Structures are given as structure tokens and as C-alpha cells.
Amino acid sequence: MSSRRSRSRHSGSSRITDDQINELVSKLQQLLPELHNRRSDKKSAAKVLQETCNYIRSLHREVDDLSERLSELLENTDTTQAALIRNLLMQ
Amino acid sequence: MKKSSSSSKSKRWSPDENPKYSLKKKMASRFLRSMKKMDCSSSPSTGEKGSWRYHAIRAAAYASMASAVGPRKAWSRALLKKIRNHKVMMRKSSSERRNNPRNIRRFGHEGLNDLSQVVPGGKAMDSCSLLTETAHYIKCLAAQVQIMKQILHYSTC
Numbered sequence: 001m002s003s004r005r006s007r008s009r010h011s012g013s014s015r016i017t018d019d020q021i022n023e024l025v026s027k028l029q030q031l032l033p034e035l036h037n038r039r040s041d042k043k044s045a046a047k048v049l050q051e052t053c054n055y056i057r058s059l060h061r062e063v064d065d066l067s068e069r070l071s072e073l074l075e076n077t078d079t080t081q082a083a084l085i086r087n088l089l090m091q
Numbered sequence: 092m093k094k095s096s097s098s099s100k101s102k103r104w105s106p107d108e109n110p111k112y113s114l115k116k117k118m119a120s121r122f123l124r125s126m127k128k129m130d131c132s133s134s135p136s137t138g139e140k141g142s143w144r145y146h147a148i149r150a151a152a153y154a155s156m157a158s159a160v161g162p163r164k165a166w167s168r169a170l171l172k173k174i175r176n177h178k179v180m181m182r183k184s185s186s187e188r189r190n191n192p193r194n195i196r197r198f199g200h201e202g203l204n205d206l207s208q209v210v211p212g213g214k215a216m217d218s219c220s221l222l223t224e225t226a227h228y229i230k231c232l233a234a235q236v237q238i239m240k241q242i243l244h245y246s247t248c
Binding site: 020021024025027028031045046048049050052053055056057059060062063064066067068069070071073074075088 | 123126130144145146147148149152153200201202203205206209210218219222223225226228229230232233235236239240242243245246247
């Protein structure tokens, strides 16, 4: 794993052991929907980190998309959907 | 809010973790509150109304996440600071950051470098805290997405 190299090269992260990094990476792996169900086969740290990045980006896109849809919903003031959402907001 | 609307993805996070669930509740109430505020306040009569609302809702989504978590996490501190400074939220210009030589190869690991660019405040973290903060950020972001989906589901079914 390349974190071993980074550990020796960068003084900032010298306190962290490879085991700690591996543990954190495997924790991260469990949060990923792509890799979650295949916990048995161990992924490389690089793969997990890349998947994590992709997952965060996809969540950001989802927030964008949902904001768009919610704003469209509120835009149409006279529909029943807007009435429903206003009802929810007033609770 | 309907809990039954949670997709298969969402079932994994919430029910077993009580503190997380209350955090999610906090996020949801903050988000709804700011949406209500935005709904009551008059929108600008000129210009692109839809775009104004979109940006306001998106900002509210990240703001409610960060303020529900509070200052105990570095990523939420970074987000709150951004909000205070009225800067454009999130991924302001990922290309700009990537081209900044200061950020390249800070970790000596490509995956960690990429991660530090998508997690708020990631640039200022060491590799250990970057990984723990990332895990927490993912959970909160997923919860926020779930909340927004549930609001949409509630009002469209």
C-alpha cells in the first residue's frame, strides 16, 4: 500500500501507523454502497479511496438534483403538490 | 414525515444508530425551517426566480447539515465558515483547486489528495483525520439526501 511510502515521506502523518490507516479505510469501505456487500473480498486502499470520492461526488450531484426538483415544486404555487409541501413546512 | 419512503439504500444507516437518527432529525427540522423561511420571504421579482430558489435550497441543505453537526467536526466547521463568508457553497471550482500547486500531492497518495478536495476543509487535515471526517461527512450527506427525497416523496405521492 502506498500509504507506507507517504508515511515516511511526510512528517505530518508520521504518528499514524499503517494499521490505523487500514482500519479507517475498511471503515470507509463499509459506508460505500458499491463495495458494502462485497466485504469478503478485500479491496485495495487506492480503490476504496477512489470509490469514496466517486460516492461523495454522486451525493453532491444528488443534492443538486433534489434542490432543483424541490425548487420546481415550490415554484408552482397552485398545484396540489405545492400545497402538500407547504402543509409540511407549516407543521 | 413518512419513514416508509426510505429506499433500500437508506435502511442501512438510520435505524440501528440512535444518535445518528437524532442528528438526522435535527438536520431535517433545520432544513424544513429554512425552506419555510425561504418560502415566506418574497422572492426577487425580477431575474431568474427558479435559479434563485434552487441556490437557496441547495445552500440550505448544506447549511442544515453543518449546523446540526455543529463545530465538533472539521468538515462542518469548514462549511459553517464558508457560509459565514458568503462564499459560493461547495465545489466552487474543482478545476481551480486541482490546478493549485499547493494542493497537489500533499498526501503522497492520489486517493487522499482527491478526497481532500471533495470533503469540506479537507485540505487542512492530516490523513488520519481526513479519513475519519470523510466517514462522518458521507453519513451526513447521505442522510441529507434521504431527507430531501422524503420531502419530495411526501409531496408527490
